[in-house]
Amino acid sequence: EEITEFRIGVLGGENAQDRINNYQCLVDYTSEALGVETKVFAPADYNGVIQGLLGGTLDMAWLGASSYAATYLQDPNAVEPVLVKVNLDGSIGYHSIGFARKDSGVTSLDDMEGKVFGFGDPNSTSGYLIPSIEIPQYKAGITMESGEYFGEVKFTGGHEQTIVAVNNGDIDGGVTWADGQGNWEDGYNSGALRRAVDAGLVDMNELVQIWKSDVIPEGPIVLRSALPDDVKAKMTELMDNLYETDADCSYGVFAGDNLGAQPVTHETYISIVEARKAKIGG
């Protein structure tokens, strides 16, 4: 079986066009390695990539853990995880961070009772899945149903939208992702908050952290299972060595400082899959 082109999907929501630009170097490497034309697609949301992988119109993507779980639950044989990004400190995890405006007087989840709480994308691990499971464990009586503990629970659509909505006061508190390294006032070393700070969008003096999740495993780089074995092998090797070959490219592709990728298997995500299954069904 031959392939005529190789299609990479980029998770939406984070200025996909920029990301497509950042992926240009990867496109060149891939074309060279596989000898076929390589294209990058950036659907408008996470679900777009998931549908692409399921429908066989995308060959590779870097998913979030929950998005991987969603794909797996819809078709266990659609994709296989191959690699995971390694952070600067060697870890392969990050955190979901709950935050609010300082002047709202909210300092912890206790103050959020009756207030408006915002998730990001329903397929996001840190923006929905993990907090929706862990926040109710914070104390008895918290549920994620609108109108029970929180006055209202909304989906803003993505990490950026959550940050802006909290900053604007549209919602009283929300969750987003951060690596949990570095300082709060910088918006941590990497993550959505850091990007917002860098963009001059928010002033961390005006925000407070109200909650932080356990460590969440980074999402896997997945390949479509139906791909020929040699293609899978070549791509795995290419991604594995990207940091060594071209650190700048690796920065762009993995959206920040990193130490490249390491192999990963489905076992790493079993708990997430179970969590998603319990939470959403499937």
Added chain:
Amino acid sequence: MTTADLTLTKQEADTLFRRKRLMAFGIPGVVTLYLAYIFFAFDLPGLAQRANLDNAITLASDSWSHKVHVTRDNRSGDITYAVEGERKGTYPDGQRPAWVSGDEVITIALGGEHVVRYLPDNRTEIEIPGLPLIDVQAEGRKLTSNLPQDLPDWISASSRRISITTPEGRITLTGARTEVFNYFPGWELFWFTLDSPYHGQSLGTILFGDRIDPARGNIPGAVSDWWNNAMWRHKDVVWAIGETILMAFLGTMGAALIALPLAFLAAKRFSPIMLLRAATRRLFDFVRGVDALIWTVVLARAFGPGPLTGALAILITDTGTFGKIFSEALENVDQKQIEGVSSTGAKPLQRYRFGVIPQVVPVLLAQILYFLESNTRSATIIGAITGGGIGLMLTQAIQTQKDWEEVAYYIMLIIAMVMFMDWVSGWLRGKMIGRKD
């Protein structure tokens, strides 16, 4: 008329006017009530409170200006200069903006007597007219400064972070880094990024001057650098607009081609079989009712993201719409012409060709061209869902809220694109309908 009759007529007129008044007050009354209900249902009072005027101002001012970041990494001491703080806008090594000077002490003149100095050992001095010299020392995560207790609201300070916003620029300090943003009007790097040899060259020099880059001719070089501009991504933008128009064009024309024969099946005049007619009509109603939004979602699974999916979504919905419009037009054709052609012994297809088509073509063309323009707008939105075209670029740029000048640029392009398509469709309409057969 007798007096009694007249009185009666007067009474009738009074009643008439009472009824008319009731109507005149009733309709606006119902509308007002409805709007009042909406006022609360949409929570307008709350909205007025939440509305963020600052955002509007940021939006407005940022859309015609850009900022240059001067960043000191407090751990390494490295200083970077970057337009919009982006990697691709970073000044190459050894270059920096003209308003920065000094080696040991980096002096940043923001203009209007506002000066920031990066001193060695992570110290920073800020001079702002009307305030005493501000002195900040960064150590680990902590900041020590000589700022007084009560601060104007344009300065926000804590022991970990200080942020100063003035009309001349913005300064933020944290333990890890110190950053100055200097604002300038205009869209910087619109033509060439800093790494292009053509950056800062005048048009005259590029067109007529000596070869700037020895490896390439000036004009092809400049065009290629502009086309590949990483900041403004003209290539992607042009492709995106092309994709959007393509979606509209393919969708509209494809729908028209499919709908025309089906419309004959749905028109009472041309389709004697009632069942077939009803089935075709229900089909039209169904594909129209499902709506482009849902079609986009359904098709995205089968065809993946991209312009084809969007085009097909438009095609399917408009097949329904066109089918309905076309079959109505077919039912209204003038029988005389058909009869005239039939009376010569013309075959059925010839009857359609000469008796029907010349009559309906103007109506159909006008509709198709009208939809071409309106579908350009739909394609912008559908692109934002299915992942293609200028619509996606716009939504992404707005949602990440980084560069409002990019947003402004896309908006201008979209409006220009729609108006262009409006003009094209009007022009074609004039050309084709003004022409015979």
Added chain:
Amino acid sequence: MLQIDRLTKRFGDKTAVDAATISVDKPTMIGIIGRSGAGKSTLLRMVNRLSDASEGTITFEGEEITALRGAAKRHWQSRCAMIFQQFNLVPRMDVVSNVLHGTLNRRSTLSTMFNLYPQSDIHKAIEILDRLGIAEQAPKRAEALSGGQQQRVAIARALMQNPKIILADEPIASLDPMNAQVVMQSLRTIHEEDGRMVIANLHTLDTARRYCDRVIGMRDGRIVFDGTPAQLTTGVARDIYGAGADFSEAATSTEIETLDRPGVRARTSTPEPVHPA
């Protein structure tokens, strides 16, 4: 050559044409008169096979026309041209194309779909137009022509069919007297020079008298008169039109001499109000 035998047409309860019998043995110019609703149009439409007869037969040179189906029926239509009161041209197409529609029955569907006609046909069409005095209008759209010119285009289309019979359903009812005269004259000339049979529905007595060799009167679907113009006295006309003693022949006239065209005078003495721009 043409036999119409007990031809009947019913629309529901209504009998539009009631057992009409006509026999014509040589090419003649026949006028059918009768008031509105008498069944004149229906009769002509059955002869052209635009509508089917309920009962009775039409026979032409031994062939039973009423029995024809499909291609044979269309072939008959091509030999039996029809001219309508409202011209029934394709207004958006040019004059020559309209005339060329007269050849549709002879040409293959495919070539006509793309408007491809042989050059000889095109030249012939223009010659016919010239014969009718409107060759200069050839490239114009039909809708750009005056009523009289349009009717002549319709006649040209009919001639293009090279028919044995020309049926004309009130060909001059939409025309002013000047144009009416030109059109009737053309039909007469065609009849005389080409020897074609012409059957024309006419709503005015004097036109029928002046141009026709034979006049048929219809009333309520039945043929109530069939004879020469000379036999058509005012008394007979009164019967045909079912009019009382107040019937005046002038009321049905379209002759120029007797008609003071009201529209024209009304127009000059009743100008459209002029609105400021």
Added chain:
Amino acid sequence: MLQIDRLTKRFGDKTAVDAATISVDKPTMIGIIGRSGAGKSTLLRMVNRLSDASEGTITFEGEEITALRGAAKRHWQSRCAMIFQQFNLVPRMDVVSNVLHGTLNRRSTLSTMFNLYPQSDIHKAIEILDRLGIAEQAPKRAEALSGGQQQRVAIARALMQNPKIILADEPIASLDPMNAQVVMQSLRTIHEEDGRMVIANLHTLDTARRYCDRVIGMRDGRIVFDGTPAQLTTGVARDIYGAGADFSEAATSTEIETLDRPGVRARTSTPEPVHPA
């Protein structure tokens, strides 16, 4: 009381009214005659201030009408009612409302929008309609009325304005002779009983002669005659109409005796064709 002084109106190159000077010192019934395009309508429209004069002045009781702007102009219009050839009613509204439009100048937009006319006005409107003999039509839509009735509604609207002057621009040109007579009679009665000035454009000599105290003749924008009906001889009329020796007064007549309404006859002799459905 009304002075028109060298009043001129130009449309581009064309001078529609050329230095017209008229002086009226007491309420009179004036007829203006002249052939189509003579400038009659334009003159009246300037007096009502529907269009602006290019030059010259109109003065009424010492006030310069041509200089009025905005509300003052609208107030003048309310004192100087106008009746049009095509009635210019609001066809979809009922008759009483149309009559009440005569009070618009006195009422605010908002109150008229909500139909808040005072009851006294409504009753007054009915009385006026009664005076004109059409009170029964009060609740009907204006478009449902015959032409003559519509014109009387227009007169009622004019009376509702309680104007000093009534201008009538060919008020009977669209009417049949019977209705024309009723309408002219009404105008005459209003003039006589209420003492209002009436200026009417008329396109027929005999009407002007019969109903007016004074006749003004216009030709090519200029006033070429101004005198009593008696002074208006056939020779003078020929000059006004610029007609040759073949000019016959009857050609301009609308009197019942001489006019055989052509439209009616034309309709019966040219029936609509019946098309099969």
Added chain:
Amino acid sequence: MSDAALGSAPQGIDTIQSSYMAQVQRRRLYGGLTLLIFVILMASGFNIADDRNAGGFWDGLHQIGDYPAEVLTEAWEKRADLPALILKYVPALVETVNIAAVSTLIGGMGGLVLSLLGTRGLAKWPRLIPLFRRISDIMRAVPEIVIALMLIFVLGGGPVPAMIAIAIHTAGALGKMFSEVAENADLKPVEGLASTGATWSQRMVLGVLPQVAPNYISYALLRFEINIRASAILGFVGAGGLGYELRNAMAWGPGRFDEAGAIFILLFGTIVFFDQVSSRYRNRLTEGQGQ
């Protein structure tokens, strides 16, 4: 007799024949070229779109049914819950319909004003006609999504940004359609009112509106139909209502496909319902009027 204009000698028949033949050839050439260009545009357009799409047209064709099948199967399995789910999303539906209704109302009023000010013969300030026409052109040209997204940034999410965005577009679109109707309005009643000293607004309300109202309402209903779709689609990109719920339900994937199914049904039903109702009313409004 000859119809040739006086003074110009009648053309010979040969000249007419050859000039007509030349015209026929030219027309065939242009017709052929137009057709060729169209075919090329369609074919190459399709190829480009196919090429730039992740999945190919021919590969994907047989998969069209996959997604709806998954959704419908699950919805069918859980059909017992369906009525409850539909009920659950009725408030979102009401919001979507409300957005469409309010924006049609407000946009209609805007369009009314724009059309009266931008129509020759009616305009209060005839010199400003081009200005008002430009304004309505621009309002019409801006896609709703542009305004909606910017307003979401300033006002926060919810129905109001969508409502304003759709209202602006509606005002522009109706402004154009309304003024086409108003252009054909009979000016006689307006002049009649002017002669009584009526103000501009009185002339418009009493003289023009009664004439154009049936057509205006008919166009407004058509717009309402379009706006329901627009409001659903804007919800999908962040402006509340049924679109927002649909996007989430779809994102959940299997397990919540019954919700997606319920929303599909609701949306489809609503669109078809208003479509039928409005087309019935529109026919009734415009019937009996001349074309």
